[in-house]
Amino acid sequence: MKKRVWLTVVVLMACTAFLFMKLSTEEKAGYVYREGKAYLDMTIQSAAYDSTYSPVDRQLQLVVADNVYMFIENVPVVQINNELFPLAEQDFFIQNNRAFISASFLEKQEPSYVKLKAAYAILKSSQSSEEAAQAVSTKQFTREEVMQYMSGLTPPLENAKADTFPSHLPGADRTYRHGFHEGLDWYTYSAGVVVNKETEVYGMGKGKVVRVDHNYKPYESVEQRNKDLAYCKEVQKTPAYILDKLRGRQVWIQYDNGMQARFAHLDQVDEELNVGDTITKDTLIGYVGNSGTSGEVQKDNTELHLHVDLLINGTLFWKGLSQEDVKDVLISQLNNNE
Numbered sequence: 385m386k387k388r389v390w391l392t393v394v395v396l397m398a399c400t401a402f403l404f405m406k407l408s409t410e411e412k413a414g415y416v417y418r419e420g421k422a423y424l425d426m427t428i429q430s431a432a433y434d435s436t437y438s439p440v441d442r443q444l445q446l447v448v449a450d451n452v453y454m455f456i457e458n459v460p461v462v463q464i465n466n467e468l469f470p471l472a473e474q475d476f477f478i479q480n481n482r483a484f485i486s487a488s489f490l491e492k493q494e495p496s497y498v499k500l501k502a503a504y505a506i507l508k509s510s511q512s513s514e515e516a517a518q519a520v521s522t523k524q525f526t527r528e529e530v531m532q533y534m535s536g537l538t539p540p541l542e543n544a545k546a547d548t549f550p551s552h553l554p555g556a557d558r559t560y561r562h563g564f565h566e567g568l569d570w571y572t573y574s575a576g577v578v579v580n581k582e583t584e585v586y587g588m589g590k591g592k593v594v595r596v597d598h599n600y601k602p603y604e605s606v607e608q609r610n611k612d613l614a615y616c617k618e619v620q621k622t623p624a625y626i627l628d629k630l631r632g633r634q635v636w637i638q639y640d641n642g643m644q645a646r647f648a649h650l651d652q653v654d655e656e657l658n659v660g661d662t663i664t665k666d667t668l669i670g671y672v673g674n675s676g677t678s679g680e681v682q683k684d685n686t687e688l689h690l691h692v693d694l695l696i697n698g699t700l701f702w703k704g705l706s707q708e709d710v711k712d713v714l715i716s717q718l719n720n721n722e
């Protein structure tokens with residue numbers, strides 16, 4: 385009699401152990417562990433989450449319920465529903481063409497869908513909203529709307545006029561990288577002031593710092609940069625992760641009115657400036673440079689200029705405008721010589 389009870393207990397325990405092992409291996413599929421942190425492999429998790437990974441752009445779009453997330457390799461910013469937020473470097477990475485998001489980041493963002501356990505995370509499938517996904521970065525703005533948004537901004541360089549030199553305008557061809565110009569440029573010969581490494585760059589408006597490249601790593605060689613440009617040629621566009629490298633040392637601002645700025649090619653950023661800081665139009669962002677350009681890798685001091693991308697809720701401001709309208713907007717809103 386006693387023997388039978390023991391046997392039953394042993395069999396039951398074995399079954400439980402087997403079931404537990406099976407369950408936990410299943411739950412662990414789709415995870416990797418890196419330096420003690422759990423990451424979701426979004427390629428495998430795409431059954432539970434609506435995620436789209438672009439191997440060319442090295443960019444991931446993830447939709448959880450009504451929230452749309454956009455990540456790009458080595459970009460320390462996440463776009464959530466057209467707003468920009470700082471992202472810790474270790475919270476997103478790409479390996480062997482697969483995208484990984486840290487489980488703790490997702491748990492913090494989406495507590496009703498992600499629960500972290502000691503060694504793994506439990507996921508609940510989310511009904512993603514197609515409407516939300518489509519609302520991201522597809523809206524274009526009219527001339528009147530753009531004028532309204534831009535009236536909240538001031539020029540980034542003291543005494544400079546709006547630089548409307550044709551190749552400095554957004555939409556201009558950038559054949560060297562098989563793409564087009566996304567933002568505005570200010571060069572010495574067309575901005576009405578000297579633009580060099582002593583030129584101070586200011587914040588343009590009231591907002592929050594979401595990115596400051598204090599630890600910027602330039603291309604190590606001309607060859608390395610050319611390798612990226614060769615890939616642009618191969619895919620006939622500038623992939624998102626390469627575009628970010630070509631912008632060099634950057635500061636990104638999320639303005640209170642919904643606009644965003646990416647200050648690019650900076651030589652230095654202000655040492656006191658940090659992610660999370662609140663800024664105004666008078667805050668020193670950094671100094672003009674040529675980081676990310678051919679002038680930087682060739683060390684010939686060429687290409688010194690300020691480049692700024694301006695976006696309205698994730699969309700480049702000029703997408704719905706004619707070239708003439710863009711010029712008008714710049715002259716009326718970003719001119720110091722009025």
Ligand SMILES: [Zn+2]
Nearest residue numbers: 567568569691
């Ligand atoms: Zn530019």
